[in-house]
Amino acid sequence: MFLVAGKAEFNSSNRAHLHSKAGSAKLPLMQHMRTYTTSATRAGIGFGSALAITISWSLHKSIIWAIIHGVLSWFYVIYYVLTR
Numbered sequence: 502m503f504l505v506a507g508k509a510e511f512n513s514s515n516r517a518h519l520h521s522k523a524g525s526a527k528l529p530l531m532q533h534m535r536t537y538t539t540s541a542t543r544a545g546i547g548f549g550s551a552l553a554i555t556i557s558w559s560l561h562k563s564i565i566w567a568i569i570h571g572v573l574s575w576f577y578v579i580y581y582v583l584t585r
Contacts, residue, residue, distance in 0.1 A: 546571065547574065550571045550572075550574045551571075553570045553571050553573060553574050553575070553577040553581075554567045556570070556578065556581050557577065
């Protein structure tokens with residue numbers, strides 16, 4: 502399967518590949534997805550932080566508490582689950 506300008510195509514061996522728009526670079530599709538996922542997680546906050554911020558905002562409606570709980574991440578989420 503090939504992705505060419507957003508379209509999928511199959512080659513003779515049915516291995517997934519990704520083409521650049523110029524068509525010069527080929528990467529296996531799963532390798533490209535893995536690279537994209539890894540760089541996306543490094544660029545932003547983690548799921549635990551996002552969850553902690555959401556829980557904190559829904560309870561306290563305070564930016565300061567949301568930031569503090571976002572830093573605590575999974576510790577705050579576990580605390581919330583154990584105390585509710």
